[in-house]
Amino acid sequence: MNWIDFKLLYRDWRGGQLSLVISALVLAVTVVTAVSLFADRVERGIRQQISQFLAADLAVRGGIEIDQEYRLKAESEGITTADTASFRSMVFAGDKNHLAAVKAVSFSYPLRGKIELSDNVRGRNVESLSNGPAQGEAWVEPRLLNLLNLEIGDTIEVGYLSLAITRLIVNEPDRGTGFGAAGARVMISLSDLPESKLIRPGSRVTYRLLMQGDERSIENYKAWFDNKEAKRKAGNAEPHYRLLTPQDSEEQLGETFARGRSFLLLSGTIGVLLAGLAMALASHRYAGRLTDQVALMKAWGQSSAVVRRSQFVRLLMIALVSSLLGMFIGWLAHYFLLEIARGFLNVELPSPSWRPWFVASVTGMVCVLGFALPALWHLPTIAPLKVLRRDLPTSLVSQSKRLWVGVLALFALTAWYSGSVVTAALFLGALFALFGVCALVALQFLRLVKGLGAWQGSFVRLGLANLWRRRSQTLVQLVAFATTLMLLLIVTGMRTNLISEWEAQLPDDTPSHFLFNVADKEVDAVRSLLDENQLKTTEWYPMVRGRLVEINGETITRERLARSGGLSREVNFTQTFYLPDGNKITDGQWWNKDTENLADIETQLNPKGVQETLNSLMQQFSMESDVATELGVNLGDVITFSVGGLTFNARLTSIRTVNWQNMNPNFYIIFHPGLLDKYAPNWVTAVKAGTPIRAEGDALSQQAPFVAEMVQRFPTAIVLELTDVVSRIREVISRVTQGLELILLLVLACGAMVLFASISVSFDERLRENAILRTLGSSKNVILGALAVEYVTLGLVSGVIASAGAEIVLYFVQTKVFDLSAQWHPSLWLLGIFSGVVLITVLGLMRSREIITVPPLESLRRLA
Amino acid sequence: MSDTILSVRSVSKTVRTANHDLTILHDVSFDIRQSQSLAIVGPSGAGKSTLLGLLAGLDEPSAGDIWLGEHQITAMGEEGRAKVRAQLVGFVFQTFQLLGSLTALENVALPMELAGQKGAQDRAREYLDKVGLGQRVTHYPKQLSGGEQQRVAVARAFACSPKLLFADEPTGNLDQATGAKVSDLLFELNEQSNTTLILVTHEARLADRCQTTITIDGGRLISQVENREQVAVTNARAIA
Ligand SMILES: Nc1ncnc2c1ncn2[C@@H]1O[C@H](COP(=O)(O)OP(=O)(O)OP(=O)(O)O)[C@@H](O)[C@H]1O
Ligand SMILES: [Mg+2]
DSSP: OOHHHHHHHHHHHHHSSSHHOOOOOOOHHHHHHHHHHHHHHHHHHHHHHHHHSSSSSSEEEEOOOOOHHHHHHHHHHTTTTEEEEEEEEEEEEEEEEEEEEEEEEEEEOSSOEEEESSSSSSSSEEESSSSOOOOEEEEEEEEHHHHOOTTTEEEEETEEEEEEEEEEEEOTTOSSSOOOOSSSSEEGGGGHHHTTOOOOOTOOOOOEEEOOOHHHHHHHHHHHHHHHHHHHHHTTOOOOEEOHHHHHHHHHHHHHHHHHHHHHHHHHHHHHHHHHHHHHHHHHHHHHHHHHHHHHHHHHOOOEEEEEHHHHHHHHHHHHHHHHHHHHHHHHHHHHHHHHHTTOOOOOOOOOOHHHHHHHHHHHHHHHHIIIIIHHTTGGOOOOGGGTTTSOOOOOHHHHHHHHHHHHHHHHHHHHHTTTTHHHHHHHHHHHHHHHHHHHHHHHHHHHHHHHHHHSSSHHHHHHHHHHTTTHHHHHHHHHHHHHHHHHHHHHIIIIIIHHHHHHHHHOOOOOEEEEEEGGHHHHHHHHHHHHTTTTEOOOOOEEEEEEEEEEEEEEOHHHHHHSSSSSEEEEEOOOOOOOEEEEEEOOOOOOHHHHHHHHHHHHOOOOGGGHHHHHHHHHHEHHHHHHHHHHTTOEEEEEEEETTTTEEEEEEEEEEEEEGGSSSSOEEEETTTTTTTGOOOEEEEEEEOSSSSSOOOOOOOHHHHHHHHHOTTTSEEEEEEHHHHHHHHHHHHHHHHHHHHHHHHHHHHHHHHHHHHHHTTTHHHHHHHHHHHTTTTOOHHHHHHHHHHHHHHHHHHHHHHHHHHHHHHHHIIISOOOOOOOOOOHHHHHHHHHHHHHHHHHHHHHHHHHHHHHHHHHHHOOO | TEEEEEEEEEEEEEEESSSSSSEEEEEEEEEEEEEEEEEEETTTTSSSHHHHHHHTTSOSEEEEEEEEEEEEEEGGGGHHHHHHHHHEEEEEEEOOOOTTOOHHHHHHHHHHHHHTTHHHHHHHHHHHHHHOGGGGOOOOOSSOOOHHHHHHHHHHHHHHHOOEEEEEEETTTSHHHHHHHHHHHHHHHHHHHHHEEEESSOOOOOOOTEEEEEEETEEEEEEEEHHHHHHHHHHHHHOO
């Protein structure tokens, strides 16, 4: 490496020839750094939490109490144990109540990690304990105090018990991640549980047996459990328990986060693409400036190899400095992302790993190699003779070759970010298609505008003519701006409009509450309670949970199940005679009276085979059409179901679409009545309590009066308030889109770079033209006017294209995803066009300032 | 003669154009001795610049041989010629060829810096002083007049103390008075540092100051004239 290379580089920088190349690169690295730092820290934070997630080394989980033999085995292995039981239940204080997430724990809980507790609402004086509350105590989340208007030391009623609130929970190891349960946590002692009488047959409780021990005994236990499980499977019996290991949860989340990270990085890729485009344009100009220098160097006897080396050293320096700067700014920017995410990510963030830095520096390097180098590649081959014959052509790398190198670099980066060549190809394909469409539309606009210019005054005509004359540049600017602006508008539109539009379009009789887990014998009582309160409900549906085991005798693999977005391992089944509201049969036939009649007829004809016939007629079910497609099942297929350890077969006789928007209880799989009778179903319905769903903000809504009574009289039933659910969804969407908006703002900055770079490309030409115009007597104002017309038009067209594109996307989201009727978004158009015009005009005039301010004589001399 | 620094033997240059071969130079031969000055004159399009490029080793002739000192540059590849150029050759051009992003001082120092010479900046300052621009070292080319720029270019060419200095129309873009100043400078430095001067020019007055004038027309060397007066001066100096 030669000192002179640094000197040359410094002088290039001083001469302002590098600033665009460097700013574009810095921006690209900034975007990628911010995004991957954010993703990395959140991911690692959550992973770290997962290892404490169990609050143990191993846990057995079940929906029924953990059998004694699991405990005995642990004891025999010398494993320490603790127990927890979690469920949702109403807690009361005076006339207030709250549907809380209750967790009863044994005193030895937690085995791993600590509970962080505080004695004041502000969360000061945090104390970490590794034991649970004593009998008679309740530890609660601080927000419960607000909700119920309580203070520390007050008592709350939990079932039949009165418990004193002694401490506030700041953090608990196995709280779970992310989005959390709706209710506030109330932690009580396990020894209080029986007396509370909260748990009754049919209650939905999750029991956990937590274990802690040395590695060997834990391994032994695992082996023992797996062995037991294998035998059970062989006997075709349903498992009651699952073994939880920290690794399990980690694997699952790992996948989710890999997906999240690549999604964020992909949106960052758009920024890299634009920055790359800007870099390529700026490098092209930089190469032009370097031509003389290189020709001179070669005439003075520098060999091509030396020139090439000098070029590489300079580019390396550029990459290094810009990447470092980009990483620094990206590091600052990622704090904004974290700030936005903090509301719903309650995790402690570890410092980032080396990976984001690696991603950022590779991005910087690839950008330089893919976008800058091709434009500069020909320099060492410049003939020294060029010092004498300036007209000698330079053997520029052909435009198409440069394009390919750029696209290849981008593709490599995208594939690396997303970890998938297919994703990269699809993503870039879609992006380029978008660019193509934008370019086509923009070209039509330009044609139109050119026509307008013909009968306008002098500077308007001049500006519009310029736009058309340099249309390839104009198009690059238009496309870069229109697409980024469009993405920004889409995201903003979703955040500000979509949820409220969805809420506004909900019919007035949309249910406000869901009732779950109502026991068979409670249904009548609950009905009369609702009647007394003059509340309407939807149909009552019996519900059992079960699994799909085989399709036409073939075992359903996990992968096949995973293909369907709706189905998980356990599915809610129902049976009903009438087709539920909002369901439509698209294929096959819903069972109706005819089946009964048919049964009657057959029974008459064939008295002996009564039972048989009935069974075969009953043995049918209906499936939601999306799920059917995803699973690949067709009418007539026989599926084996498993409920509560028993299996049965049924034939698919109809396929339905479901209107998920009506907020009624909806089911993927509905059986012919009678088929689920023997499985002791719980009942579910939706109540129309008239409380509007449209709760503004995130305040927990007032509870409808019937809820308290419901919960008191039927403590095992679960009441879910839709308002809460909606405000939670709103919160999540708003935060996710805010994060995206921030990233897209960075992308927009990259778009501005493209504008700058493409103005630079034509800068000398403009300088010369305007100098000539001015020497010919045009006033400064005419030239300024022409420039303003040019940029305003550019802004207007990009704004219109961006708004139109965003409107189209929102239309599809509204009608296809949310099943809403389409709606115009005038505010979006206003925002799009306004920001397009203002941004482009201000940035454009800023960049072209010199064209007007430099006296014409100097312009001409500079260009000589 | 043993102190011949540049020797040209039957040099022709033919270029391939779209449909036919165009011969720009036909069979040109001449010699020039160390520390002499040579003017190449001729009408526009005669092939002067082409010849200069060949002499300086910037291009290869189609036929014939050229020796620069003891180097037969026509037998070398571009890399070899580059080495010879680095050792022997300096340039002054019609269009100055100063780098706009470098100050006068940096422009002058650049070829020395590239060659890895120590004290490049001091030497550059010295030569800028010599051309009368000692006060303008930190100025950028665009802040200098045409004549000043050309003087910077001259300083740059001489600061490397080349054995041979090639100049293509060094005064072509300058008015008469400024042009005269620059050519004074060229000859002054030529005398001071024994640099051989080879220049292409339209101007009779500039050509007259050279010891030898060769005229090119239609790619052929049509005359080679020794300027008596100049030879006499040189001889007198050699004796003294
Ligand atoms: N590479 C080339 N390809 C085609 N024609 C060339 C090439 N190089 C030189 N020529 C032609 O050869 C002729 C001589 O060119 P040259 O530049 O040497 O002329 P010149 O004597 O320097 O003229 P001027 O006084 O105008 O500078 C011109 O007609 C030029 O167009
Ligand atoms: Mg010429």
